[in-house]
Amino acid sequence: MSTTDVGTRQTDWTNEILVLQGYWRKNIPSVEPPTTQQFLHWFRTNSLEVIFYGVQETARKNQRKQWRGLPFSQDHAIRFASHCMREYQDVVLRGLPKPISSFNPAISAPFMEVAA
Numbered sequence: 001m002s003t004t005d006v007g008t009r010q011t012d013w014t015n016e017i018l019v020l021q022g023y024w025r026k027n028i029p030s031v032e033p034p035t036t037q038q039f040l041h042w043f044r045t046n047s048l049e050v051i052f053y054g055v056q057e058t059a060r061k062n063q064r065k066q067w068r069g070l071p072f073s074q075d076h077a078i079r080f081a082s083h084c085m086r087e088y089q090d091v092v093l094r095g096l097p098k099p100i101s102s103f104n105p106a107i108s109a110p111f112m113e114v115a116a
Contacts, residue, residue: 013043027059031077054081
């Protein structure tokens with residue numbers, strides 16, 4: 001992959017990153033979203049579906065922690081999301097059924113739009 005391909009791909013990811021940051025803010029409001037650099041790192045190693053799954057599982061864990069009155073730091077949230085992404089990839093690579101995720105690009109996109 002040439003440097004122009006990487007640059008073009010990162011431009012393509014900008015839209016997805018904005019959408020995922022908006023999704024994070026909406027579903028995990030108590031934790032600051034990861035930096036753009038973190039999202040770029042995730043996109044270099046994962047698909048949008050896998051990243052969405054990791055963020056979605058992090059939102060679920062955040063709800064459980066809030067219910068118990070426990071803090072959830074940004075560092076812990078990012079590490080947990082990365083862990084979920086690795087687990088999802090492992091399941092897919094072993095040929096097992098994918099974990100349940102509500103991600104469907106055709107359906108999820110309108111609900112994930114970022115307010116301008």
